[in-house]
Amino acid sequence: MQITLDGLQKHYGTYHALKSIDLAVPAGQFVALVGPSGCGKSTLLRTIAGLEAISAGTLRIAGEDVTRRPPRQRDVAMVFQSYALYPHMTVAENMGYALKLRRLNRTDIARRTQVAAATLGLEALLGRYPRELSGGQRQRVAMGRAIVRDPKVFLFDEPLSNLDAALRVHMRGELRDLHDRLAATSVYVTHDQIEAMTMADHVVVMRAGRIEQQGRPLDLYDRPASRFVAGFIGSPAMNILPGTVDPSGRAARLDGAEGPLLSLPMLLEPGRPVLLGLRPEHLRLSQEGGARFDGVVDHIESTGSTTFVKLKVASQAMVMTLARRLDVTLGDPMQIGFDPADLHIFDRESEASLVTQRDAPPRAGRA
């Protein structure tokens, strides 16, 4: 069921938590809300659930205005970060509770609980209490409690953040798979951009109570609309360095004494202060032509498959990742190359991207 938010506002006293949020979630989509803590993503999710009153604007679920309705009249299910399993009820009772509140008869409740439990592999645990379960099992029960209801919308509030790293990666895939099998509409809050990128159809990046940018995951990666999104999406984070457009208008110089010249993919007014962005994975060691500049190896780390090189370039720090090993010593000079099409340019003042309008050439094989 689609969700539509129109000019949604949330005030806590004088604190303006959500500043006019417009968002349309088409039916069947998996939408991730990401951003740093305090950006309003959880508040936004909770307003959709009805746990926070909406100060202004309208919220529609499946076309119906539910702005002023309490949670129980919105037909949404929610998975909490803490799982919020009722400690005084068994797994089966936890899962069937919402159905019981809707006065379904006992056999229906039992049948549907069984089906949901089978989907999640929880059949053996139905008689247990939450305190007798592991973290991963509790997480599954929390999901089971949501799917057993067959709700219009699923809401997830950082559901994986209490799991250990390996289980988290595994559950990412399982959760997405479940979403597809249920053909559900899901809104998923996370502070982990990798979760958002790998799971969602549509990613909404929030900052200070506003939507900073939204779009398909790879669009956000390829064409971040602002320095904030550029820095938030992608890991390690994009190198963003201050620079100035040189008199030709076709290149920019990194700020700092005798900074190297980087050729621009477009024409800009000479002397304009800008921010230049290059993703670590778009940098390469270069002898041949194209855009390049000089740096000095400052620090080096290797995970075996990937090598992280920290460089000093015109007294500024930069990171480069290489998918191979590298035999260099600290202090070695290095020539760095990149494809000018990979260069991101932001206005120094507004921090808005100056290249988003440009159609990026299709890039194959980038993950």
Next chain:
Amino acid sequence: MKRYLLTAIGIGITGAYLFPLYWMYATALKDDAEIVQYPPTLVPQRPFWNVGEVFFGRHMPSYLWNSLVVAVGVTALVIVLGTGCAYVLGRARGRWVDALLFFVLMMQVLPSSLVVTPLFVGFNLAGLLGTPRLAVILAQTAKALPFYVVICRASFAGVPRDLEEAALVDGHSRLAAFFHIAVPLARNGILVAAVLVFLQSFGEYVFARSMISDDGLQTATVGLSAFLGPNTSDWHGIMTYSAIYVTPILIIFVLLQRRIVAGLTAGAIK
């Protein structure tokens, strides 16, 4: 080895501290001749049990019944009035919550012997002294309510808010979530607070003494105080009375000791 030595010392200290309780029971078992003996015998030499005579001779059934009426009335009233407030104070944050909590604390610290004067005059004007047990219930509720709220509040604050929110999403109204989720999960604290209020009210003295004039409606403490007149010497009778009165209280305490300690600690600290 050292640990068992400490246990032995501990038993000694605890025993010495609780000696007054032992002395009450020991005296209740001594006859009049043994009582006036000096130095006193530590263990009753001719155990002598006189419950029936004191129990009926001193009209204890009526006194205990009246104490029970007061205690049950206060406890019921306090639970009805205070549980919701404790819940809200354990949940909400903000300046008005602080102000309210301050007010509740101020009401808790007022000595009964000081507020009984205006209550007596006010109840007299309102005609409440015609139903003196009700008057005592109303007065004692004002005394016990803040205590109950403070203890229960800590218990409600320990119930994760997420659980109630999950219940809202599952289909409860806030009111229903309070009754079906918050109250069952805070029941330990509620139970402890209610038991303590009950015991306090069962042993209440000032209000009953000041407001109840009809002896047939008097509570057990007032009955005891009449027994404890200035020149009394019937210590056997007094201690028997005390033992009959206190034993149920001590039994409740021993049964719930663990929970009472935990509940008091949480309430006093948070």
Next chain:
Amino acid sequence: MKISGQTSRPGRIAVSALPDPTASTMRLSVFDTFRDGRGLDALLVLLTLVYLIVFGLAPILYTVLMSLQQVDMFTLGDFSRPFVGFANYVDVLTRPEAGMVARHTLVFVALSVACQLVLGFALALFFQQDFPGAGIMRGLFLAAWIMPGLVVGGIWRWMLAGDNGVVNSLLAVTHLHPTKIFWMSDPATSLYAVTIANIWLGIPFNMLLLSVGLAAIPKDLYEAAQLDGAGPVERFRSITLPMMRATLGALVSLSVIFTLQQFDLFAGMTQGGPSNSSNVAQFWSWQLSFQTYDIAGGSTIAVLMIAVVIGVATLYVRSTRHEQIG
């Protein structure tokens, strides 16, 4: 998540559609505010608040009013009584027993609080050690706290009896005081008799709160101090005491408050006598109102004492606002 047209998907969960709970378009009515909105909070709080205003705050204000009026047997049942300004205050404070009662109150409170604190602290430290039964024994102390004050008063009066009391016998056997002390009837000792009983009553509460405070001190602090070469006394002085400051501050305020509430022991042991030698303000106020029917006098003392209690309680709240212990 609708089912039509997608039933052929593999692994699809077959669940029947539910009756739509949102079928009726509801707005928040007055009734719903109480079920779902802030109205519920307001309603629940108001139950307590209104009750405490009517039966707690109003009586205090009424006492203040009565302390400024002429209230006696004749005007007791009247709604309006003649105002006398501060005459009651002048009258009460210039009575011969006023200074004595004030001094007794001070001695009773200071002695009770100090001894409860020291003994409670010693017991808390002892039972803090790890030995079998420590927790249960600590809990048993609370049995005293739960007893009706009047019964405790009766027991202590019997134990402190002059002729055949067990305390005198104990003092004689241990040669601490070979002659009999007539605790209750000797004006020199009557106040101390009540104080002893009150200390006994207050120890468990002090011990409980101090135990909690002690348990909250991280063990590694002591281990670090031990590695630094601090002995047991030095560890107590440099770690335990400073870490317990907040608890001790809160506890002193609470003990003062509880001691000022003590009434039953006086009623059960000495009735404030002989000749006011063991009388304290909270008992005197009640005596004036209910034994001599000098309601104005009783109210006047009540106003003064309520001001003291609220002052101490405010200090307590202030101290706990900064430190999260109390």
